Amino acid sequence: xxxxxxxxxxxxxxxxxxxxxxxxxxxxxxxxxxxxxxxxxxxxxxxxxxxxxxxxxxxxxxxxxxxxxxxxxxxxxxxxxxxxxxxxxxxxxx
Numbered sequence: 030x031x032x033x034x035x036x037x038x039x040x041x042x043x044x045x046x047x048x049x050x051x052x053x054x055x056x057x058x059x060x061x062x063x064x065x066x067x068x069x070x071x072x073x074x075x076x077x078x079x080x081x082x083x084x085x086x087x088x089x090x091x092x093x094x095x096x097x098x099x100x101x102x103x104x105x106x107x108x109x110x111x112x113x114x115x116x117x118x119x120x121x122x123x
Contacts, residue, residue: 030058036077039064043073045096046088050081076103099123 031039033051039062040047051059060077100107102118109116 031060031062033059033079036060036062036079040075040082043071044098045092045094046084048083048085048088049079050083052078052080 033049036059037049040049043062043064055078059079060075062077063074065072065074100109100118101123102120104120107118109118
């Protein structure tokens with residue numbers, strides 16, 4: 030398990046300028062991040078207990094590369110807010 034700063038650094042270095050917020054008042058490890066390449070595509074496997082991950086237009090403009098993501102929820106739940114819509118991903122959703 031990684032501390033928040035290490036986990037957040039992995040996100041910034043491999044996925045672009047996403048801004049994460051840890052769960053308030055916690056000092057415990059927040060998750061795992063691993064990266065592998067399959068058929069020329071980088072696959073990030075993340076497990077985390079994070080309060081929020083945000084992608085702002087300023088972050089998009091700062092990135093040197095284009096990123097495309099497919100999220101697949103393996104366990105737990107994750108709420109996604111995008112273009113005025115909120116969805117909750119549960120295990121098996123992508």
